[in-house]
Amino acid sequence: MFGAVALQMQTAFGGTSVEHLCTNWLYDGVGAGAAATCLLRDRDSGDRLAWRLIGAGILCWTVGDGYYTFALQDLSSPPFPSFADLGYLAFYLPTFIGFGLLVRSRVVEFTRSVWLDGLIAAFTVCALATSLVWGVVWRSSEGGLGAVATNLAYPSGDALLLALLFGAVALSGWRLTRGWSLLGAGLALFAVADSVYLVEVAHGAYRYGTWLDLGWPGGFVLIAAASCISVKQTRPRQLEGRALIAIPVVMASVCLTIEVWDHFQRINTVALVAASLGLVAVLGRLALTFTEHLVLLEATREESLVDALTGLGNRRALFRELDTFLSQPNGGEALLLLFDLDGFKGYNDTFGHGAGDSLLHRLGGRLRDSLGGRGQAFRLGGDEFCVLVESSVGGLEWVRAAAHASLRESGEAFRVTCSSGHAELPREADNSRDALQIADRRMYTAKGLIGTDNGSRDVLLQALVERDGYLGDHTNGVTHYSAALAQELGLVGSQAKLVRAAAELHDVGKLALPETVLAKPGQLDEGEWELVRRHTLIGERIIAAAAGLEDVARTVRSTHERWDGGGYPDGIAAEEIPLAARLISICDAYDAITSNRAYRQARTAEEAIDELRASAGTQFDPKLVEIFIESVLPRMNRQAAGSLPALTAS
Template sequence: MRTKRPRDAEGTAARVRGAERPLRIVRVLAVLFAGTWAAGLAAGALGATGIGALLASSGKLVFFVGLVAILVVRGFGAREDRGSWWLLAGAVASYFAGALAFEMYYRFLPVAPRPSWSDLGYMAFYPLAFAALLVMLRTRLRRLTAATWLDCLVTGLTAAAFAAAVALGALVRETDGALGAILAGVAYPIADLLLLSLLAGGLVVIGRGAGASWWWLAGGVALFVVTDTVYSYQVVHGLYTVGGPLDVAWSGAFLCLGLAACQRGRSGTATGLEGRLAIVVPGVCALAAVGLLFWGYLRGGDPIAGVLALGAVLAALARTGLTFRDVRALADSRRQARTDELTGLPNRRSVFEALQAANGRLRAGESVAVLVLDLDRFKEINDSLGHAVGDALLRQVGPRLARELRSEDVLARLGGDEFVVLASDLDDADAGALAKRLLTQLRQPFRVGSMTLTVDASVGVAIGPEHSVTAEELLQLADLAMYSAKAGRGGVAVYDDERDGSGRHRLEAVEQLRAGISGGQLVLHYQPKLALGTGEVEGVEALVRWEHPTRGLVYPDQFIELAESAGLMASLTTRVVELALAQCRSWADQGRWLTVAVNVSPSNLVDEQFPGEVARLLAAHDLPSGVLTLEVTESILMEDRDRAVGVLTRLRDAGVGVSIDDYGTGYSSLAYLATLPVTELKLDRAFVGEMAGSPRAESIVTSTLQLAHAMGLSFVAEGVEDQGTLDTLTFLGCDVVQGYHVSRPLPPEQLWAWLSERASEELAVL
């Protein structure tokens, strides 16, 4: 059976095609204008005259026009980098203006003036290119912190300082003549230094993964830097000739810009250099800048290089200051994350870190004692005297307990009025004696303001490896023992498996169920729902089972209460919905469409994210929302009615069906029924099963059915166990029935066989 293509997939494909169209145009233009550029280079290299010379000069100009067009078109197809491409197009257009002035006028003069109007066009290229690269760099970073800027500045200034020391200083010293000629001779390499600083600094913060476009642009600009430096040297020494290798190198730089425009957009955000490399690169640059300053001091180096190196060193010092500040802040945040804000004791996170360390001692054969201490009737203090008094009391508990502990023992606050002690090298007698000493300390009066308070406590003790070989489980067992101490009012209780084992086994069962939910141990059986109007099975109810690895198939009455008390119902329900929809998709692919009903827990009905999760699962399996019905009980709706109604309304607005399950056994109020966004009433089996022998039960069924139809709701009767009940419901006009008389809940493959056999029998009757 052919499935429909999801709308969001079609929209995504359309957006991709829309983004690819300008890129295809760019590539076509690139081929055309690159051919013109190649023809111009060939004509110039062969020393052509007449038409050939015209082609050599005009071919270059046509190439520039084409490159501007390529960059403009590329900008239309790049949402994030649009400004960068258009700034770069402006830079190339400015350079083209300078080249056009040279070809139309200055080429034919015996001696070209320095500077000229062509230089104005050429120089305007730099600020626009700088802005284009800066914008492109900015869009590739999640955020630019002060440390990131300083890393960029250190690296960029160091690269510029070395470039100045190698080439720029010599150019400044050797340039003579008018001020304009001097400026024209050094302006290009100075501008190139700025671009080089941006490229070198950007390399530190952008790292890999910024996309091929960035690297082609960087390569083109780097080639520009080298070419301009050589050009300035040749101009100063009178060696530059038009049409020589430098013109080819400049053309190659612009060709790199065109190739950058032909690349696809980047797939992700650049993350910069990571790990040690993020520290090493700026650090090496700072050391190199210091070395350059020292070399200049000894040999009288270039002043421009010295200024740039000094700037790099100052930026490195500022970066060091930020690093110290960040390290101190990190240390403070780590300390705060592991410290209880109220008492100053280690908190729950620190406890579990200490438990992990204790596991090593347990594996080595050492003993570890865990004591869980809980103040008795602390809630009464809070309720009668206020939370301020309760907090003041808790702040005094830590120092009291610490008096009886060794320096290597761990004392922490688990939360509320519950504290924990981890101590090594204690046997049963030692641990019991320590617990009694702790109680003695707490039973001494506390002074809180003008009041004197006396409190008591209960302590649970568990010792490893006697009671468990893991410290985490020792904490659980000590907690169980503490509740036994509180129930027996004995003050101290050491874990006893006969007394506390049921709680331990319950904890184990919770962990097994948690693993079962996430580990694929839940399976669904499906009970058919027969539509009496058509005689067809049009839907099923999904009923969860737990395929336990040792206990076999476990029915919900043995684990649903456990899931609810352990807070696992939300994840269990979501998993059931996912399995049910996957099965619906499988049936649909085989040519049979069935609706599915799933029971919803209270935690789902108060979860604002649940409607979005249901929508995501429906879309993931390419199913219409009407295929799913969520069944809720009346008692669930009464727990947090406003929030539940809000969640159900969002589900109903999305097209998901809503059914009131076990109707008649809870708070059957017509007032709330009238306002609920429901599509179905499902009468409890207690009324359906008694119809044959109870006129009152039959009256309840009849009146409820009429009520449902009057409100425009579908009526479902569950618990149909015999043909007489089915016939009566058919006569009354019931919409849907389910029960053992129709079919028991079946695994998917057995349900498919049952449906196929039923269809064959109907054909045989016809």
């Protein structure tokens, strides 16, 4: 019907009879059909009332227009206001209520910021609409109070309709689905067409038969189409970045323009009040945004310093506390204690990671409570905890006893305890890194991992030395460099232990390679290279056969992977490669370049550095390469010259 009306209105085809059919019958038939679609559409209980109200509003408008067409149109002086105006104006109230119910049922969450966005949009659009239309209609209104009130009711209803529409879009976080787009477009088309009609009538410029007259039925068609689409619930989108401030600024600019323009050409009071309320809402929104960002900043700062699992301070928090304490002149004495859980890996493997996380949460809470407010507890990661207490060495025993008592739990199938090491501050260390290193070394001594027999690991190392003296020297060099790089990265506890063990055993797979391949002075052929590329897999199998070295085995497997994915045996790339393996590969290459090999002489340190930099980003992790070159090598050179204590890696 709408297509026929539009075609006839613009082309005048069919003569007077067709024009009469389209103008008097089909025109209002579009509205009646749209109303029936909304009223009779089978919706769920949450939507039915809303669409029936909107359908009732369209039906009222259609009845009013039909009354005007058949009862008043041919009169030389039709009464005003009339029953037609009653039908036209009856469109607004049920439509407002129905639209509001749809918004309430479809938008899941209304926060303070969402409400303010809705108010800003509503007040701004209302101010703009009334400033353009309301004053024009007011000045052209004639007759008694009823006539003037009826004249002003139309632009007021249109302005409120546009305000509600834009407010609803703002409430949804400026997110439009297909259904909402159709409904919004239909209501907006109706309101804009009605407003333009009022302005043209006020200026005496209105003429029937233009595109303007298609605005009302066109809006009804879009609304009816929206009623046929199931609109899902939406959660308001959180605006971020520039959009967060751009929309309030644009709305404020519109309101401010209206306020300023009033000084040059008087604008009606309704528009001024709406613009002022819009500015107030914008100020409230900016204040709320500032407050929300302060809360977010505080939460982010808190999260950056707190371990999410245990609620204790994390590694960053520990370093901050240590740096603060050690930077104070005459800051007194303090004890730093480092703890590593014994038996936790077996517990995790037996009961699962969920149970392991619960255990860490319980132990962390007990550790904090055991200090009685006299110190701070931290979780460094994994199964490593730390305590910082302002006390002299005389308080060491009570702190250690309290912590050991809290970091233990046992049952029928498990027993978890801890080992510890300590550092006295500032007597033994004047910076946080050295303090952790001292505590770390003492903790491993307590575990029996330094200066004692490590069983399977020592057997493998000795076998490697007996097989090839160069491999023994090379292993020592790689281990020394790797421990220094791990220390520079702040790795302690089980992470540092893993780096050292994997560095010591990274070439153990070469035990299975023929002597002719290991000692060959020339280039290897493809078959020999294939054997060499298998040595990390062989090493993994050898190491994994020893209980407790599973993580070391997995790390050794990846020591010849490349940053660009071109390595072996798995072809993994970038941060898919374990950190310990990336670290060891750099140290392995540096020591190999600066050592005599069967097929070439040793190269200088400068040449080795150039080679590492040339391969950064392809073979090696570029960040680790720079740390190794800029921090680790200079530090080790100073140690060799006697300006620093010798490195003792755990």
